[in-house]
Amino acid sequence: MTVLETIHNPADLRCLTHDQLVVLAWEIRQFLVDQVCHTGGHLGSNLGVVELTLALHRVFDSPRDTIVWDTGHQTYVHKIVTGRAAEFPTLRQAGGISGYPSRAESVHDLVENSHASTALSYADGLAKAYALRGETSRAVVAVVGDGALTGGMCWEALNNIAAAKDRPVVIVVNDNERSYAPTIGGLANHLAALRTTRGYESFLEWGRRVLGRTPVAGRSLFDTLHGLKKGIKDIIAPQGMFEDLGLKYVGPVDGHDVGTVESALRRARGFGSPVIVHCITRKGLGYPPAEADEIDHFHGIGVLDPDTGRSVTAAGTSWTSVFADEMVRIGAARPDVVGVTAAMLSPVGLHRFAHAYPERVFDVGIAEQHAVTSAAGLALGGCHPVIAMYATFLNRAFDQVLMDVALHRLPVTFVLDRAGVTGPDGASHHGMWDLSLLQGVPGLRVAAPRDASQLRSQLQEAVDTADGPTAVRLPKATVGPDIPALDTVGGTDVLARSGDTDVLLVCVGVLATTGLQVAERLVQQGIGVTVVDPRWVKPVDPAVAELAAQHRLVAAVEDGVRVGGVGAAIAQALSDAGVPTPVRTFGLPQRFLPHGSRAEILDQAGLSVQEISRTLIELIAHLGRPFATMERTL
Numbered sequence: 320m321t322v323l324e325t326i327h328n329p330a331d332l333r334c335l336t337h338d339q340l341v342v343l344a345w346e347i348r349q350f351l352v353d354q355v356c357h358t359g360g361h362l363g364s365n366l367g368v369v370e371l372t373l374a375l376h377r378v379f380d381s382p383r384d385t386i387v388w389d390t391g392h393q394t395y396v397h398k399i400v401t402g403r404a405a406e407f408p409t410l411r412q413a414g415g416i417s418g419y420p421s422r423a424e425s426v427h428d429l430v431e432n433s434h435a436s437t438a439l440s441y442a443d444g445l446a447k448a449y450a451l452r453g454e455t456s457r458a459v460v461a462v463v464g465d466g467a468l469t470g471g472m473c474w475e476a477l478n479n480i481a482a483a484k485d486r487p488v489v490i491v492v493n494d495n496e497r498s499y500a501p502t503i504g505g506l507a508n509h510l511a512a513l514r515t516t517r518g519y520e521s522f523l524e525w526g527r528r529v530l531g532r533t534p535v536a537g538r539s540l541f542d543t544l545h546g547l548k549k550g551i552k553d554i555i556a557p558q559g560m561f562e563d564l565g566l567k568y569v570g571p572v573d574g575h576d577v578g579t580v581e582s583a584l585r586r587a588r589g590f591g592s593p594v595i596v597h598c599i600t601r602k603g604l605g606y607p608p609a610e611a612d613e614i615d616h617f618h619g620i621g622v623l624d625p626d627t628g629r630s631v632t633a634a635g636t637s638w639t640s641v642f643a644d645e646m647v648r649i650g651a652a653r654p655d656v657v658g659v660t661a662a663m664l665s666p667v668g669l670h671r672f673a674h675a676y677p678e679r680v681f682d683v684g685i686a687e688q689h690a691v692t693s694a695a696g697l698a699l700g701g702c703h704p705v706i707a708m709y710a711t712f713l714n715r716a717f718d719q720v721l722m723d724v725a726l727h728r729l730p731v732t733f734v735l736d737r738a739g740v741t742g743p744d745g746a747s748h749h750g751m752w753d754l755s756l757l758q759g760v761p762g763l764r765v766a767a768p769r770d771a772s773q774l775r776s777q778l779q780e781a782v783d784t785a786d787g788p789t790a791v792r793l794p795k796a797t798v799g800p801d802i803p804a805l806d807t808v809g810g811t812d813v814l815a816r817s818g819d820t821d822v823l824l825v826c827v828g829v830l831a832t833t834g835l836q837v838a839e840r841l842v843q844q845g846i847g848v849t850v851v852d853p854r855w856v857k858p859v860d861p862a863v864a865e866l867a868a869q870h871r872l873v874a875a876v877e878d879g880v881r882v883g884g885v886g887a888a889i890a891q892a893l894s895d896a897g898v899p900t901p902v903r904t905f906g907l908p909q910r911f912l913p914h915g916s917r918a919e920i921l922d923q924a925g926l927s928v929q930e931i932s933r934t935l936i937e938l939i940a941h942l943g944r945p946f947a948t949m950e951r952t953l
């Protein structure tokens with residue numbers, strides 16, 4: 320029996336010897352590589368926190384003590400030691416375990432997240448609640464990466480946590496020097512400076528052991544040396560930042576030595592006041608392909624051959640890749656165009672632009688709000704920023720989009736990658752709110768390209784827009800073949816026209832393909848359909864109202880939440896224009912959608928060709944016979 324097979328809950332860890340822990344860490348790494356290479360998921364981040372997680376669960380008594388994991392992508396080891404190892408073959412699959420903490424899965428998962436930089440705020444609130452309820456023996460621990468620590472919320476939380484000396488929060492900084500790419504900025508520099516003091520920590524430890532043996536003289540000599548060390552540290556490393564804030568600082572400690580991490584955590588717990596434990600770890604540790612990968616140490620992977628670390632799925636061209644190439648072309652023609660990313664240079668496709676024009680791309684860290692207002696500043700200064708982020712992360716920067724960009728009518732282009740249903744990352748990663756949120760932003764135009772050619776032309780139109788912001792949304796998918804327009808009415812492309820003018824099918828972006836397939840089915844049933852792509856889905860193109868007036872039913876198909884989305888905007892525009900044609904919207908329900916494949920989630924949401932066709936056939940039947948039939952019989 321392996322050591323891993325004996326672990327069913329955190330208590331099982333506490334009876335292990337040091338040697339057994341070392342074996343367990345090795346077994347967990349093997350397990351992670353085997354499992355995650357088959358399902359896809361966050362491999363590198365989890366390989367880096369094996370010992371840290373074991374130490375946390377040995378020192379703290381979860382769930383009585385509360386451990387909040389920032390972002391949550393690094394909780395696989397936590398899941399393994401809290402009784403979920405057997406479920407790993409289902410990781411991120413429909414109906415299986417989540418790639419993030421999940422309250423439905425375990426009492427050890429208090430917070431469901433995936434959006435970074437929130438753990439310290441949760442911890443602050445938990446510590447306040449435990450104090451008010453007199454549950455002061457319950458420890459509150461927040462585990463945060465050096466990447467997530469660049470997020471503004473962390474600093475807002477630190478400001479509060481540090482102020483309450485009698486409300487202990489243990490903040491474990493998991494410092495692997497990377498977000499996806501190396502973490503950048505002043506904070507990263509500060510952590511780097513602290514890392515260089517590691518020698519002094521060992522020296523301090525040695526001093527404590529050796530000099531501590533001669534109680535009186537030894538103690539004072541030790542104190543002198545400690546003071547000396549602090550002095551040197553202050554010169555070579557401005558460690559004062561944390562201590563000046565009022566936080567105790569322990570570290571840096573080797574995050575791959577369970578014993579060292581454990582004793583640091585025990586010390587931290589013993590302080591009874593807010594403390595930072597600075598752990599140095601290595602992303603991808605123990606799996607050579609991950610360690611060797613320079614892009615992101617296999618932060619997150621698709622399905623891989625575990626022996627080689629190479630992808631086993633045939634890769635098509637992603638939308639991100641088309642955007643990446645187009646940005647390089649635009650950059651050559653437009654020296655004022657600059658790129659902005661919030662710690663996701665490669666995932667959002669700005670890496671090629673950065674390679675071509677290194678001085679024209681700004682990675683601001685995991686700081687979407689700052690990214691947007693910083694882009695506003697760039698625009699005020701005469702640049703045209705293209706700020707690329709996942710659609711789901713725009714949510715937290717809504718006020719900045721509204722007030723700092725739109726109110727000033729600034730020429731900023733938002734490129735919203737992974738818009739719509741994304742799939743295995745689950746509820747918090749579906750990019751399903753952007754269309755509804757952005758509907759309310761005055762002067763902002765939103766493009767939803769249906770194919771690669773449209774992406775190129777609409778991105779160009781976006782950066783050519785000088786009098787206000789634009790957004791271009793891209794799905795998480797590979798691009799299909801181009802879908803040519805038969806005709807253009809106003810700004811709206813007509814993609815298919817068959818039979819009578821029964822249904823006007825308005826398709827948002829990539830759902831044009833779905834719309835065309837629905838049209839085929841309707842035509843087979845004798846229903847006439849016009850399929851259109853408005854290209855710019857906000858504001859509603861007046862041509863859509865004109866076309867709607869010629870049809871009996873408008874159907875809008877979008878992969879955003881139905882409430883306040885494109886269909887709702889079309890219905891409002893028709894009503895304002897006095898066009899009586901009814902509108903039926905096919906979009907995402909107002910629910911948090913689970914994880915699974917993109918196709919599975921779209922199916923469940925009723926966005927399959929079959930379901931849309933069935934509904935439209937029924938609706939048309941209710942509306943009465945097609946016009947042409949009526950005319951013929953009259």
Ligand SMILES: Cc1ncc(C[n+]2csc(CCOP(=O)(O)OP(=O)(O)O)c2C)c(N)n1
Pocket residue numbers: 364367390392393433434435436463464465466467468493495497498499602618661662663685686687712
């Ligand atoms: C608000 C937000 N922006 C971007 C991301 C995408 N993201 C996921 S993990 C990650 C890097 C996190 O780095 P770090 O906190 O150091 O954790 P590590 O994986 O290095 O352990 C990023 C940028 C996110 N989850 N949340």
